[in-house]
Amino acid sequence: MDGRTFAIDLVRRSHEWAERYVAQEYGRIRARLRARGLIEYCRSLMWREYMVGVHVPAKTLVLLPDDAQDLKLLLTRQLLEEWKHSQVFAERVRALGGDGDLARYAPTPGDWELYYGTYNWSHPVELVVSLQCTGEVMITEMFKTLVDPKRLLVDERTAAVIREQILADDAQALDSLVDPETARRLEEDVIPDEGQHIRYGRVILERYAASAEAQQMALHVQQRKMAALQVSHGDLVDRVLAYEA
Ligand SMILES: [Fe+2]
Numbered sequence: 612m613d614g615r616t617f618a619i620d621l622v623r624r625s626h627e628w629a630e631r632y633v634a635q636e637y638g639r640i641r642a643r644l645r646a647r648g649l650i651e652y653c654r655s656l657m658w659r660e661y662m663v664g665v666h667v668p669a670k671t672l673v674l675l676p677d678d679a680q681d682l683k684l685l686l687t688r689q690l691l692e693e694w695k696h697s698q699v700f701a702e703r704v705r706a707l708g709g710d711g712d713l714a715r716y717a718p719t720p721g722d723w724e725l726y727y728g729t730y731n732w733s734h735p736v737e738l739v740v741s742l743q744c745t746g747e748v749m750i751t752e753m754f755k756t757l758v759d760p761k762r763l764l765v766d767e768r769t770a771a772v773i774r775e776q777i778l779a780d781d782a783q784a785l786d787s788l789v790d791p792e793t794a795r796r797l798e799e800d801v802i803p804d805e806g807q808h809i810r811y812g813r814v815i816l817e818r819y820a821a822s823a824e825a826q827q828m829a830l831h832v833q834q835r836k837m838a839a840l841q842v843s844h845g846d847l848v849d850r851v852l853a854y855e856a
């Protein structure tokens with residue numbers, strides 16, 4: 612399979628997986644992200660956007676060869692935008708009454724699982740599959756769902772589950788899961804960039820995953836990353852729900 616077809620197919624698989632996974636997590640988090648739970652969520656995202664979003668593209672940029680300046684420029688743009696995302700979450704933490712100082716945040720085992728599951732690869736193909744082509748597909752789906760849970764109703768099978776399990780006992784099930792200002796910042800300052808980052812990863816993958824060996828390596832990393840995402844994201848949802856209790 613040529614690199615471009617392979618890359619498009621790999622990202623498509625991430626989208627299909629992310630839609631299923633986010634729909635399942637949405638069922639758990641429907642009690643809403645409020646008060647301390649929302650602050651905890653935003654603090655973790657402040658750390659993740661910086662640690663994963665900035666460090667991983669920086670590592671990829673250094674590993675790419677000198678003849679890939681066009682790709683290095685895309686990664687530079689990405690890491691600046693990820694720093695901005697980290698600051699968006701820090702601002703929301705402070706506005707909600709929490710500690711928005713990145714240096715004082717104590718990462719949980721789930722945060723580290725996500726970081727090491729993304730950073731600890733040594734080839735650019737592995738790094739972009741892990742971050743842009745799998746992780747960012749999932750986080751974009753999650754952010755979009757937090758802003759507008761109605762998007763889950765496009766898929767009839769998921770819609771049926773939500774109607775049965777959620778709508779029956781929760782009249783606000785289709786309202787935004789976060790407060791209006793956090794939803795606005797996600798929609799305006801975060802989600803549009805994430806779509807571009809997925810594309811950057813696909814373009815890099817296209818160029819370096821032309822051989823059967825590279826494609827095997829990419830598929831292996833995608834599987835590993837989906838598992839790391841379930842651990843790290845499940846941990847985050849558990850933490851939010853602990854505050855709701
Ligand atoms: Fe981001």
Ligand SMILES: [Fe+2]
Nearest residue numbers: 747804805808
């Ligand atoms: Fe991103």
